[in-house]
Amino acid sequence: MSCQYTQATSVDEAVSALVDANGEAHLIAGGVALVILMNEKLVEPSWLIDVSRIEALHGIDRLPDGTVRIGAAVTHREIAESQVISETFPMVPEMAAEIACGRIMNKGTIGGNICLADPQGDPPIAMLALDATMRAAGPDGTRDIPVREFFVDLYTTALREDELLQEILIPPMKDGSVTAFGKYAARKAMDYTSTISIAVRLIRNDSSGNLNEISLGFGGVGQTPMHSEEIERMLTGAAPTDALFEAVREKLFDVLEPIDDHLYSANYKRHVSAVTLRRTIMKAYDGTWEGEGVLIR
Amino acid sequence: MTMDVTLNVNGQEHKLAVEPTETVVNILRNRLELTGTHKDCSMGVCGACTVLMNGRPVSSCLLLAPQADGQEIRTVESLEHDGKLSPLQEAFLTFGAVQCGYCTPGFLMTATALLEENPKPDRGEVIEALKGNLCRCTGYKKIIEAVESVVGQ
Numbered sequence: 001m002s003c004q005y006t007q008a009t010s011v012d013e014a015v016s017a018l019v020d021a022n023g024e025a026h027l028i029a030g031g032v033a034l035v036i037l038m039n040e041k042l043v044e045p046s047w048l049i050d051v052s053r054i055e056a057l058h059g060i061d062r063l064p065d066g067t068v069r070i071g072a073a074v075t076h077r078e079i080a081e082s083q084v085i086s087e088t089f090p091m092v093p094e095m096a097a098e099i100a101c102g103r104i105m106n107k108g109t110i111g112g113n114i115c116l117a118d119p120q121g122d123p124p125i126a127m128l129a130l131d132a133t134m135r136a137a138g139p140d141g142t143r144d145i146p147v148r149e150f151f152v153d154l155y156t157t158a159l160r161e162d163e164l165l166q167e168i169l170i171p172p173m174k175d176g177s178v179t180a181f182g183k184y185a186a187r188k189a190m191d192y193t194s195t196i197s198i199a200v201r202l203i204r205n206d207s208s209g210n211l212n213e214i215s216l217g218f219g220g221v222g223q224t225p226m227h228s229e230e231i232e233r234m235l236t237g238a239a240p241t242d243a244l245f246e247a248v249r250e251k252l253f254d255v256l257e258p259i260d261d262h263l264y265s266a267n268y269k270r271h272v273s274a275v276t277l278r279r280t281i282m283k284a285y286d287g288t289w290e291g292e293g294v295l296i297r
Numbered sequence: 298m299t300m301d302v303t304l305n306v307n308g309q310e311h312k313l314a315v316e317p318t319e320t321v322v323n324i325l326r327n328r329l330e331l332t333g334t335h336k337d338c339s340m341g342v343c344g345a346c347t348v349l350m351n352g353r354p355v356s357s358c359l360l361l362a363p364q365a366d367g368q369e370i371r372t373v374e375s376l377e378h379d380g381k382l383s384p385l386q387e388a389f390l391t392f393g394a395v396q397c398g399y400c401t402p403g404f405l406m407t408a409t410a411l412l413e414e415n416p417k418p419d420r421g422e423v424i425e426a427l428k429g430n431l432c433r434c435t436g437y438k439k440i441i442e443a444v445e446s447v448v449g450q
């Protein structure tokens with residue numbers, strides 16, 4: 001099948017191509033997800049709109065109010081090496097540094113990863129825990145979408161057909177916030193199936209030891225990268241005891257919706273998610289980490 | 298619909314009319330007859346097709362021709378000069394880091410990029426850099442030793 005290619009140089013050019021294509025175009029950034037689907041003939045595009053050379057989709061900046069802005073076409077490698085991000089959100093570069101391997105990090109972008117909306121993606125759950133905002137650009141200008149409304153179904157986001165993701169905005173964390181990222185993967189360098197991951201941001205009450213505030217992202221256990229206000233409510237104000245984590249584990253068996261795959265059963269994934277959640281919370285809480293085989297940040 | 302792209306491969310410019318969906322690995326192998334770059338999984342998993350784009354490893358199976366337009370590509374063919382293998386290639390032979398040879402070009406390019414960027418990697422850094430390349434023969438030990446043997450040269 002014949003395919004048209006638009007090497008866009010501005011957001012306006014990309015958006016007007018999206019409008020002209022009327023839902024028939026695919027955006028491409030690094031291509032490390034989309035070209036797999038093309039090689040497998042799962043996607044046979046008739047129009048590709050390349051956003052990777054659009055200046056406005058590049059750059060990492062700290063805005064005057066402390067918000068960090070990451071252009072959608074910034075690569076995992078640039079994020080892993082970013083001083084600006086690591087100063088405020090160390091979880092983010094540490095997470096990016098563990099995405100596959102150099103070949104993928106050099107090409108794959110945060111925007112492509114988030115817009116793929118793979119339930120196992122790492123950046124989406126980090127953004128969920130950090131309450132980031134997704135700034136979309138369309139024919140009527142830009143529109144801000146809270147990350148908790150962005151992942152709507154399997155491989156489906158809240159973006160409209162004529163919109164692209166322009167940038168990601170991570171708001172400053174409240175004083176006292178700490179973060180951690182936990183990931184359980186069979187072969188961490190290349191496997192991208194059966195990865196269970198957890199992102200945590202919390203504030204600990206130093207006098208009582210209770211969890212004052214907590215915000216979570218769950219990877220690999222549902223149709224989308226997930227958050228759960230129910231679980232967050234159970235943890236808020238509580239002391240991180242065995243009893244609490246046992247109750248959370250039981251609740252997780254209802255809340256999570258993983259699928260059986262060639263490596264793990266759905267129930268095994270629920271179990272791993274609960275264990276990883278506890279470990280990752282404790283890593284953020286007081287730096288302790290128990291157990292092997294889990295990559296933790 | 299074909300489009301014109303310019304690929305700079307191993308220092309030579311190639312002006313090509315391509316289908317936008319053609320991958321660089323296919324162009325290298327089928328049109329430029331640079332068959333040193335091997336193609337295997339076509340999913341970015343195995344590392345066999347690794348080439349350097351602007352000095353950094355990428356999977357050429359996931360790289361469309363227009364994405365590489367105007368960029369500098371280096372393949373395993375660039376390592377040999379005047380009929381002489383590079384020290385890294387020699388080390389692969391000396392250490393027995395080549396068995397069936399299918400993965401070798403990918404390892405060589407990944408390790409070349411590592412050594413250019415970080416001329417004195419320690420063992421941990423070598424292993425980290427090579428973690429995205431699969432080898433089903435050597436068990437990796439000889440490959441790691443071969444790379445370590447040229448550190449500092």
Ligand SMILES: Cc1cc2nc3c(=O)[nH]c(=O)nc-3n(C[C@H](O)[C@H](O)[C@H](O)COP(=O)(O)OP(=O)(O)OC[C@H]3O[C@@H](n4cnc5c(N)ncnc54)[C@H](O)[C@@H]3O)c2cc1C
Binds near residue numbers: 098
């Ligand atoms: C071997 C391997 C291992 C991997 N391991 C991991 C891992 O450990 N963790 C992890 O999180 N990911 C992993 N991935 C996935 C990979 O990191 C992401 O899918 C990648 O970041 C996608 O980015 P891209 O720029 O290449 O996207 P592309 O392939 O270019 O695009 C992906 C999707 O996003 C859309 N898109 C791209 N840019 C935009 C935009 N600006 N606005 C709207 N839509 C857009 C495209 O239309 C397409 O649907 C792995 C991939 C491979 C091949």
